[in-house]
Amino acid sequence: MTTTPKTPRSRLDPDPVPRRDWLGLASLWTTGAALLFGLAGMLKLPKAAVLASPSKKFRVALPETLPAGEPFLPPGRAVAIFKDAEGAYAISTICTHLGCVVKPHAEGFECPCHGSRFAASGEVAKGPAPRPLPWLKVSLSGGVVTVDEGTEVPHGTKVAS
Ligand code: FES
Numbered sequence: 001m002t003t004t005p006k007t008p009r010s011r012l013d014p015d016p017v018p019r020r021d022w023l024g025l026a027s028l029w030t031t032g033a034a035l036l037f038g039l040a041g042m043l044k045l046p047k048a049a050v051l052a053s054p055s056k057k058f059r060v061a062l063p064e065t066l067p068a069g070e071p072f073l074p075p076g077r078a079v080a081i082f083k084d085a086e087g088a089y090a091i092s093t094i095c096t097h098l099g100c101v102v103k104p105h106a107e108g109f110e111c112p113c114h115g116s117r118f119a120a121s122g123e124v125a126k127g128p129a130p131r132p133l134p135w136l137k138v139s140l141s142g143g144v145v146t147v148d149e150g151t152e153v154p155h156g157t158k159v160a161s
Contacts, residue, residue: 056150061143062088069120071104079136079147080104082120087158090138090147091122096131109133122155 009015017025060074062083071080071091078093078101093102093109100113108125109118117126122133137151140159 057146057148059144059146062145064143071120073104074147077147077149079149080109081138081145081147084158087160088138088140088145089158090136090145092134092136092149092152094133095129096124096133097127097129102133 054076058074058077060072060077060081062072062081066072066083068084069082071082073080073093079090080093081088081090094100095102095111095113095116097111097114097116100111102109102111102116102118104110105117107117108120109122110116111118111129114128115126116124116129118129118133119125122135124130124132132155134152135155135157137148137153137157138159139146
């Protein structure tokens with residue numbers, strides 16, 4: 001029995017890669033790609049995923065000419081600050097329905113999102129808001145009011161200077 005000798009192939013026509021070798025190479029490339037993606041993910045992790053938010057406490061000087069019962073709305077804050085003969089107080093302007101910022105209205109506040117209305121004291125005058133607007137902790141020193149948006153106080157809590 002005679003066998004035909006293998007003819008050497010040229011560089012332009014290389015021997016085909018056997019299936020086992022091809023699968024080994026494919027698994028090697030897949031492992032390398034997975035390691036690269038994992039490394040890229042690890043490099044991205046140290047970045048903060050949460051943005052810093054402004055402090056819940058802030059100080060604001062009330063205008064000297066603020067009429068009693070008129071809200072003062074500090075820019076960038078969801079708070080209405082009032083001053084009357086009994087003292088100063090602050091009411092959150094975040095609607096208790098779904099969190100929209102309420103706007104001053106002739107008789108109190110009105111929510112632009114679903115039409116809830118609140119009395120000037122924050123009590124619900126018309127739904128769908130389920131609860132009154134919360135009153136917030138304030139302290140008064142001179143004409144400067146410090147409001148703590150993170151601390152609720154009982155309705156009617158006013159601070160005299
Ligand atoms: S968010 Fe104010 S009424 Fe719905």
